[in-house]
Amino acid sequence: MAERQSAGAGLLRRLRPRRRDEPAPGDPRNIGWLYVLPGLAFYVLFTLAPLVHTVYYSLFSWDGLTAKTYVGLSNYSSAFVDSALRSSFVHSAVLIAFYAVIPVILGLLLTAALTRHPVRGFRFFRTALFLPQLIAGVVIAQAWTWIYDDNGPLNWALREVGLGSLARPWLGDFSWALPAIGTIGTWVTYGLCMVLFVSGVQKIPSTLYDAARVDGAGAVREFLAVTLPGLRGEVLVALVLTTINALRSFDIVYNTTAGGPGGTTLVPSMYMYQNAFLYNKVGYAAAVATILAVTIFVLAAIVLRVGDRSERA
Amino acid sequence: MTAGRLERLGSYGVLTLFSLLAIYPILSILFLALHKKTDLVTGFAFPTHLDLSSFKAAWTEGRFGTGFLSSFIVAATVTVVSAVLSIGTGYAFGTMRFLGDRIVFPIILLGIIFPYEATVIPLYYDFQDVPLIHLHLLNTYWALILPQIGQSVAFGTFWMRAFFRSTPRSLIEAARIDGATSFGVLWRVLLPQARPAVLTMSVLVFTYTWNEFLLALVLVSGSQSHQTAPLGLSFFAGAVRAGDPTKVAAAAVLVAAPILVVYLFLQRHFVRGMLAGAIKE
Numbered sequence: 182m183a184e185r186q187s188a189g190a191g192l193l194r195r196l197r198p199r200r201r202d203e204p205a206p207g208d209p210r211n212i213g214w215l216y217v218l219p220g221l222a223f224y225v226l227f228t229l230a231p232l233v234h235t236v237y238y239s240l241f242s243w244d245g246l247t248a249k250t251y252v253g254l255s256n257y258s259s260a261f262v263d264s265a266l267r268s269s270f271v272h273s274a275v276l277i278a279f280y281a282v283i284p285v286i287l288g289l290l291l292t293a294a295l296t297r298h299p300v301r302g303f304r305f306f307r308t309a310l311f312l313p314q315l316i317a318g319v320v321i322a323q324a325w326t327w328i329y330d331d332n333g334p335l336n337w338a339l340r341e342v343g344l345g346s347l348a349r350p351w352l353g354d355f356s357w358a359l360p361a362i363g364t365i366g367t368w369v370t371y372g373l374c375m376v377l378f379v380s381g382v383q384k385i386p387s388t389l390y391d392a393a394r395v396d397g398a399g400a401v402r403e404f405l406a407v408t409l410p411g412l413r414g415e416v417l418v419a420l421v422l423t424t425i426n427a428l429r430s431f432d433i434v435y436n437t438t439a440g441g442p443g444g445t446t447l448v449p450s451m452y453m454y455q456n457a458f459l460y461n462k463v464g465y466a467a468a469v470a471t472i473l474a475v476t477i478f479v480l481a482a483i484v485l486r487v488g489d490r491s492e493r494a
Numbered sequence: 495m496t497a498g499r500l501e502r503l504g505s506y507g508v509l510t511l512f513s514l515l516a517i518y519p520i521l522s523i524l525f526l527a528l529h530k531k532t533d534l535v536t537g538f539a540f541p542t543h544l545d546l547s548s549f550k551a552a553w554t555e556g557r558f559g560t561g562f563l564s565s566f567i568v569a570a571t572v573t574v575v576s577a578v579l580s581i582g583t584g585y586a587f588g589t590m591r592f593l594g595d596r597i598v599f600p601i602i603l604l605g606i607i608f609p610y611e612a613t614v615i616p617l618y619y620d621f622q623d624v625p626l627i628h629l630h631l632l633n634t635y636w637a638l639i640l641p642q643i644g645q646s647v648a649f650g651t652f653w654m655r656a657f658f659r660s661t662p663r664s665l666i667e668a669a670r671i672d673g674a675t676s677f678g679v680l681w682r683v684l685l686p687q688a689r690p691a692v693l694t695m696s697v698l699v700f701t702y703t704w705n706e707f708l709l710a711l712v713l714v715s716g717s718q719s720h721q722t723a724p725l726g727l728s729f730f731a732g733a734v735r736a737g738d739p740t741k742v743a744a745a746a747v748l749v750a751a752p753i754l755v756v757y758l759f760l761q762r763h764f765v766r767g768m769l770a771g772a773i774k775e
Contacts, residue, residue, distance in 0.1 A: 211591035212676050220579035221598065227617075227644030228605050234616035245619070255761045291512065294505050295626035309513035311519065311765055317705035319724040324519040327526055327739060334522055377769055389682065421607075429609055432707045436728055444535055450611045450708075457615050467615050470556050474612040475675045476606055 232474070238467035245463045256468035264436065266469060267445045270476075272359055273428050279363025280427035281369055285419050286375030287367075292412070293404045296382050296390075303379060310372030318432025325365045326352065326437055352438050358446045365433055370423045377415050385411035421481050428477050449473045527552075527744035531737075548744035556745050557572070561726035562752075568638045568722060570701040573696050575639075576646035580695065581688070583647065584654020585680050589666060599655075605721030610641070614712045617641055621713060624658070632718035637711055640766055646699045655769075657691040658684065694763040701753050701764070723749045 184204045239256050241249040260266050295303075313321070327333050329351035336348035351361040386405065407493060409416075431450040440447040440455070449469060457466030527548050528541035552558065586592065587599050621631040631637045661684060669683045685692075710725040721729070727749045731742045757764055 184637070208591040210676065211592045213586035213590035213595065216586035216676075216680075217592075217595075217598065218584035220583040220651060221602070223576075223579060223640070223644045224602055224605055224647045225644075227600070227609070227641040228608075228613060228648065229644075231613035231616040231641070232608060234555075234620070235612050238615060239649060259686050266772075275747075287512075290575060294508055300509070301504060303509075304511045306513045307675060308761055309516050311761070311768070312757075314768060315701055315757050315764060316520065316750050317707065317724045317727075317753075319705075319727050320523075320730075320746045320750045321519070321709050323727065323742055324523045325732075326735070327511075327523055327743060330739065337535060366513070368519065371512070375512065376765065380769060415613070419761075425607065429611060435707075435711075436731070450609070453611060453615075454708075454712075462616060463619075466674070470612040470615060474609055477607065483690055 186366060187228060221282060235467045235470050235474075238464055239445060239471045240413075241464040241467075244461040244462040245364045245457075246461070249464070252464070256465050257472075259465065260472060262469050265444060265447065266449070266472075268444065269449045269452045272448050273430075275359055275362050276366055276427040276430060277424055279360070280366035281420055281423035282429070283367050284371035284374045284423060285416060287371045288419065289409070289412070289416070291375050292378040292382055293400070293408060295379060296408055300379075307376050307379075310376050312372070313369045314373055319436050320370065321365065322433050322436030325361075325368075325433075329361055353442055355442055355445050358438055358442060362430075362434060362437060363448055365437070366423075366427060366430065370419075374419045374423070377419055378412055381412045381415035417484060421484050423482065424480055425477055428473065428480070447478075505752075523743040523746050526740055527747050529740045531740050533740070534668065541582075547711070548740040549748065552741045552745040552748060555734070555741065556726055556730040557718070557722060558726060558748055561721055561723040561749075564635065564714075564725040565704055565721055566637055568642070571639050572642045572646055572703045573700045576643045576650050576699055577692060577696050579643070579647050580650025580654045581680075581685070581692065582650040584656075585684065586659050588655040588658025589679075599651075602648050602651050603647060606652065610645060611708065613641065614708060615708070618712050626746050633714050633720055635720060637713040638720075639724070641709060641713075642703050642706065646703070650695055650699065653695045654688070654691065655756065657688055661687065668709070690763075694767040697756065697760050697763045698767045701756070704753055 238249075240251060240253060242252045242256070244247040316324075328335050330336070331348075331350045335351065338346045339345060341424045349357065351357050357386070358374075389407045389411070390403065393407050398406060427447075429450055430448055431454070434446055434448050434451050438446045440451045450473060453469040453473065455466075456462040456469060526539055528543060528545055530547055541723070583602070587595060617637070621637045623629075625629060631640075634767070665683055666679055669679045674682065704723070705724060707724050707728070708720045712727065714720040714722070727742075727745050730745050735742045
């Protein structure tokens, strides 16, 4: 479920304010505009303009058919007291634990296990670990719907080992559907974190490890003193990327539970879709979309800011 | 040394476990797809014989011929056009200074993180009757192609700029002294070396465009002949899953197959491209 954003989200680090501004490359040549304009035109017309247009729509009450009515910020004040929207953000917070926190911890543990010795053949494992990144969200949803199916592998395995009482249609269960979707997210992102961290470790100078060993550091100390600080950049990138994935997650939710049962897996993007295209509350849906975009932007900025501070310390 | 060997064995054990977990969900639908409805599949469903009838049924009943054609037209167009545009923008930002470049580049980068969920509502209404020129683009390929070019250019600009910045300045300067125009430098000096970078970018953009779902759901749901493969799969699953999960599994495998095949041959490009953000700088 690699989204277009995910490939580039690591690039976010570029957006951090630079302390030492490097000189711009090349000569002053205004002919540069000639090369920029065509691409910029597509970007402005079909990405930036719709974004601004969404914010504009959010100031209106509109059913999508009849005339719009300007209502100022009232869509936002109703959003503020909308319990469905609030719970959709709570669900997102739960998903962040599954999409971002667990995979990052898993990735770090694995990396810690691997740095003690050089691993031969990591390329082979990498091929498998990266696989979930390329699969369409719709396909992932079908695969996991089967895994969670009443007759699917998970319930079958539970019954085989005598835990049949735990078997259930996971995606239809009020308390298990959200963790079940979260588990899909963990599956999608842990391999990416592992590959990211393992290739990051290879760039840590081996002299640092030698020094730690000379000082008699054990595996734990070595990890805390050398590996973790050395991977700070990779961890940040992974957190931003997976958090954004968790907040979006439309494809998987729409194709597994569509927000159900009873709204227990409703996420903001799903809620936006429902309001815009099923309930005909276009202005309100635009406000939800705006809130989602701002949330993603703020969260990304916070993660990067915290990372920037720890860099200075 | 035995402790060390044990540790190493443990590392490989953990790696193998996680690798298998990463593959298993895909294998599980493949196994399911190799059965027929009448097999009444449960559990791990390891196929005992090669039965492709579910694939045949899914292909015709789900109209995946049309879905694949639509997906291919859209993904190929987006990939080619955005590659050409990104080579241009990347070249300018990577090798030249011009008025406003420091303002425009960060604005383009914003497009990489902004969620395109926040663009679908206006796209849906504006494509019904495009402002100023009054075209109806909803339920046409253009409705999918144009916005995805816009998004891909954001990523492509970043990617190609990084490449052009990494090429030696002396190369460009030498060509200029020889009297090459700015286009000559790009076409004859830089592009021949840029092939791997362009291929990586194209592979990623093609994959994202092939897999895209929300835009297709909103912008071409109304026209069966323009539906992409993932959208077709979503509708097919909704209609058929309760009755015959093997057909849905077969359809899902079909939709994933083209990208998986490309991945087998070009995986270096996938991994390099997706990790690039972290590795660069």
